[in-house]
Amino acid sequence: MSLPSSPPSLPSWLQWWQRPFPDANTLLVRGSRPALIDSGFVGHAEETAAWARAQAGTVDLVVNTHWHSDHVGGNALLQATGTVIAAGAPEAEAISRRDAGCCAAEYLDQPVAPYTVGLSLDDKQVLRLGDTDWEVVRTPGHTPGHLALWQPDERLLVVGDALSDYDVGWVNLALDGPDAAATALASVKRMAELDPRVVLPSHGPIPLAPGPALAAALRRAQRLVDDPAGAVWYGARRIFAFALMIRDGIPAEAIEPYLHARAWLTDAARLLDLTPEALADELVTTMLRSGTVVLREGRLHAAADHTLVSAESLRVPYPRAWPAMGPRRAQG
Ligand SMILES: [Zn+2]
Structure with missing residues (x-):
């Protein structure tokens, strides 16, 4: 076509x-x-x-x-x-x-x-x-x-x-x-x-x-x-790649503790009948093999084109700590 x-x-x-x-x-x-x-x-x-x-x-x-x-x-x-x-x-x-x-x-x-x-x-x-x-x-x-x-x-x-x-x-x-x-x-x-x-x-x-x-x-x-298993893998790869992008990569030695602490990874592991440790390991291995993540100067980076963000800009509270809603603006 x-x-x-x-x-x-x-x-x-x-x-x-x-x-x-x-x-x-x-x-x-x-x-x-x-x-x-x-x-x-x-x-x-x-x-x-x-x-x-x-x-x-x-x-x-x-x-x-x-x-x-x-x-x-x-x-x-x-x-x-x-x-x-x-x-x-x-x-x-x-x-x-x-x-x-x-x-x-x-x-x-x-x-x-x-x-x-x-x-x-x-x-x-x-x-x-x-x-x-x-x-x-x-x-x-x-x-x-x-x-x-x-x-x-x-x-x-x-x-x-x-x-x-x-x-x-x-x-x-x-x-x-x-x-x-x-x-x-x-x-x-x-x-x-x-x-x-x-x-x-x-x-x-x-x-x-x-x-x-x-x-x-x-x-x-x-x-x-x-x-469904493929869908879970697909989500895990996208979420992890995004995490690497907004942090300008993550030091290799910090990858395991980072992933093990993530709710999305624990949930994905449960659906895939894997331990979180096994999923984290396989996620990194397969993404390195496919070239979607790369190891550069001791940090794991996402390979896809992305723009840097400052570490400072990531320091905002999770929604559980957001201030209560102020008065709502009426739509004119
Ligand atoms: Zn979205």
Whole structure:
């Protein structure tokens, strides 16, 4: 099958910023109500806010596709200057309650600066971003509160981590239950049925053709359903690679104690019927062998392209220590 040589065109009011890890791609919808879709990693919050202001002056709204650290890291900083944060209802409610599990920040050991959600989003809700109406499409799977955003006139579909040009989002069978992969598959099917002209993923480039990208995502999501152990391994590799990226690698001698202390690793080991020690060992060995991690000057690094973050920026509290919610901002 031949693919077009360039990605489909974007409307002039939509600004796409493709970012390496640990930031999710960032989208800006310009217009009378400037809106940012996802806000990057906490270590780059200043950069994210500066970019958005340079493009749009002010940002009225941030919409989070889901609450993972690489999507919500700029929320706190933008909120401090009056931006309202919008998120899927289950995540919005948990953030309001200050649940210890918020953002899976502690579980994944991924820092997130404390924020509040001012606008809770339900399925099929219509949201004005810029000067256009977008529909909220609940797409649980990668997280239970994950959402996509659909702009029917331009047939643009913001898919978050549900899929990318090369893969689907990992699922957490321990945290979200054994049906999480089937839930993710159903969400990809729902997105494919929209028949988008442009798919806008949170990681990697805009697919040259949405049809083949969605077809590949359906096959890949089906594989995660058919092979739960493979799904657990896939998640473990992604979580560990991210941990290495945000720390500029981890000293070789600190890898074992780091991994043994992680809730996600203990859960994955239980699902795989391994000891945490055996899983940690096999994870490092197989990732070194495949080249996804590399040992350099005594530190284990993730091989994938990523931007450095300062160690200082990681020093934010886990959600269990977040300050209680202040007064909620009404949505005007
Ligand atoms: Zn994610």
